[in-house]
Amino acid sequence: MDYGRPELADRLAAAYVAGTLRGPARRRFESLLPAHPMLRRAVRAWQERLMPLTVGIAPEQPSPQVWQLIEARIGGAPTGVAAPLPWWAQLAFWRGFAALASVATISLAVLLASPAPVQPPIVVVLNATAPGGEGGVIPASFVASISGDGRTVVARPIANVALQNDRVLELWAAAGKNPPRSLGLIxxxxxxxxxxxxxxxxxxHLAVSLEPPGGSPTGAPTGPVLAVGNL
Known part of the structure; x- marks a missing residue:
């Protein structure tokens, strides 16, 4: 497992600090900390992020019955100690309840503080339709990157394209055999x-065509299609 990956280190550190990483997995994580600076930095970051949440937790004063039970367990109570306390007054119950509440609070904070995973972009290579320039078609290839959040496409030629002054490049998108739709000039x-x-x-699929200034006047490619690439 590559513990040098920032997203993996951050996820493991969050679970470790929140207390949801348990058993052998927690012991293995602790054994890895001395040799992995990225893991240590991630743990410190989550500690700094989550520990302030405990400031708003009011301290709970144990009842006298709880102290009596503690003394009995450590051997400091007289032999004539009273009968066992009811379940709702026992230290174990409140200790477990406090631990559960703490884990729930910190886990909720982790969910709220953790950003959504970053989706990688979709990269499309548009290969030249005429590599040798047959039929007067300019040999040109392009690359288009669709952002992971789906908001933008960035297109550029792999190498600069030599155009005449009365020609422009237009990017098209199409689904199956449906008519292509212009995405604009590039x-x-x-x-x-x-x-x-x-x-x-x-x-x-995407395509790039050669068009007159201002782009295609018909809403469809009018000049030769220079490059095509499948998603």
């Missing part, structure tokens, strides 16, 4: 950010 020399909300449902 740069021939750098990255362009477009909104993912404009992708049609079920999009399974």
């Amino acid at each position: 740069s021939a020399r750098g990255a362009t950010v477009v909104k993912r909300t404009s992708l049609p449902p079920g999009t399974d």
